[in-house]
Amino acid sequence: xxxxxxxxxxxxxxxxxxxxxxxxxxxxxxxxxxxxxxxxxxxxxxxxxxxxxxxxxxxxxxxxxxxxxxxxxxxxxxxxxxxxxxxxxxxxxxxxxxxxxxxxxxxxxxxxxxxxxxxxxxxxxxxxxxxxxxxxxxxxxxxxxxxxxxxxxxxxxxxxxxxxxxxxxxxxxxxxxxxxxxxxxxxxxxxxxxxxxxxxxxxxxxxxx
Numbered sequence: 001x002x003x004x005x006x007x008x009x010x011x012x013x014x015x016x017x018x019x020x021x022x023x024x025x026x027x028x029x030x031x032x033x034x035x036x037x038x039x040x041x042x043x044x045x046x047x048x049x050x051x052x053x054x055x056x057x058x059x060x061x062x063x064x065x066x067x068x069x070x071x072x073x074x075x076x077x078x079x080x081x082x083x084x085x086x087x088x089x090x091x092x093x094x095x096x097x098x099x100x101x102x103x104x105x106x107x108x109x110x111x112x113x114x115x116x117x118x119x120x121x122x123x124x125x126x127x128x129x130x131x132x133x134x135x136x137x138x139x140x141x142x143x144x145x146x147x148x149x150x151x152x153x154x155x156x157x158x159x160x161x162x163x164x165x166x167x168x169x170x171x172x173x174x175x176x177x178x179x180x181x182x183x184x185x186x187x188x189x190x191x192x193x194x195x196x197x198x199x200x201x202x203x204x205x206x207x208x209x
Contacts, residue, residue, distance in 0.1 A: 016082075018081075025061060025069060043066050043067065047060065098128065099134065103142075119139060
């Protein structure tokens, strides 16, 4: 049954359709208990099929998800198969919020940083208490949801400030390096052959800033 995205379904209708689909997956396993080995074989067979899942773009259901459906039904019956919104919806699930905040700050500091680079920096940050490895793809998804992709940040206009002084001659700027003696001045310097390029060298001049 197709569910147009433009139509917002009734919540009860939506939850019932999803619960019925979940029940249909595990129904063959509820009334004919199987030995552990046979159960795993049956779960793999169900997981290998493709489905039209209500209100979802996915077409497959994992074995661990099927086990969870079985457990939910055995503990709470049909109503336990209804979907429930996560209490932490909208928050990072794979790693703490402070890690995501640090990743966002690093990306904003240098938008050209790849997510792999961010993960490497985060792993070396001793102030972060990481319980496990950070998944690059998961972090990429969170950064995309936060609008912190390299493409989006790279499009933000930059502000340039003009350097100027209030009064003329209040600041002089210059540059110096070892070079040829202007006007052929060699007093106090031992005579030595001069490279050909020095014959056309220009006299360095200071300009007011």
